[in-house]
Amino acid sequence: MDIVITYVNGLDPEWQKEYEKHTNVPILEKRFRDRGTLRYLFRGIEKNMPFIRKVHLVVARESQVPEWINRDEVNVVFHRDIIPAEYLPGFNSNLIEMHLHRIKDLDEEYLYFNDDIFPIAKCEPTDFFRNGKGVIGISSHLFVMNTFKQICHRSDRMARLALGIKPTFGFLRPQHTCSPMLKSECEKLYKTIEPQIKASLTRVRSKENITQYLFTNYLYLQGKIVNERQSKKHFSAAVTFDCQLYSFIKNPTRKLVCINDVKLNQKRYAKMRTMLLLAFEEKFPIKSKFEL
Secondary structure, X not given: OEEEEEOOOOOOHHHHHHHHHHOXXXXXXXHHOOOOOHHHHHHHHHHHXXXXXXXXXXXXXXXXXXXXXXXXXXXEEEHHHXXXXXXXXXXXXXXXXXXXXXXXXXXXXXXXXXXXXXXXXXXXXXXXXXXXXXXXXXXXXXXXOOHHHHHHHHHXXXXXXXXXXXXXXXXXXXXXXXXXXXHHHHHHHHHHOHHHHHHHXXXXXXXXXXXOHHXXXXXXXXXXXXXXXXXXXXXXXXXXXXXXXXXXXXXXXXXXXXXXXXXXXXXXXXXXXXXXXXXXXXXXXXXOOOEO
């Protein structure tokens, strides 16, 4: 079992210049800011997920690779290694997610992590895969109220199209956590509806995109997902007291934690970041093999 992590450091001046050159969209600083917590994701993997075979870090360019990354232990993957040249440079997670299965030497079973999800307590392989099936919670939704849900709805329809299943009024949406993927199934799906996938690809986010839920829903509709929620706690930092987050990191009651800070203003974000780094350093004080 492998782990794939996508990472963007929006403070990188080279990345910023490229973004401004190729898009007409203002940089969403709150979405791309770097909290400095990536190293603790790696420490959490080493301590709490020792069964992982290899970790792949997907970044846009060389300047995006943290200077502390040990490349003998981390497979650094550039966008150009997996995404067709006509879509580069890309600044859209949906674009990147459509091509993760193309990573060289990727295991058949892999977990896709965003960099805001951390293994905070001991995990077992069966938390994520059982008898060749991924483990994740899947829920049904009826109403398409905003752009994100429109994308989720489109992704569900594409998964059904690939399987020859009639689309429904509603849509399936997986739990927001690390996503279990099967490489061979992702490859097969991509080939089956490649024209539709390519038609959805854009350099920046668009309502025409398809999300990574395409792959999860495709597995679920074939009976290759165990519909069971992973042990994860979600914190929206905008409505969470620092003391609550600090306490959970120190004494977690779930195996995974997701920390979302997109809605914080800069002053509140700076305060939360200081607390978060302190809590993670106390939780994971020992440097991992993934660090120099």
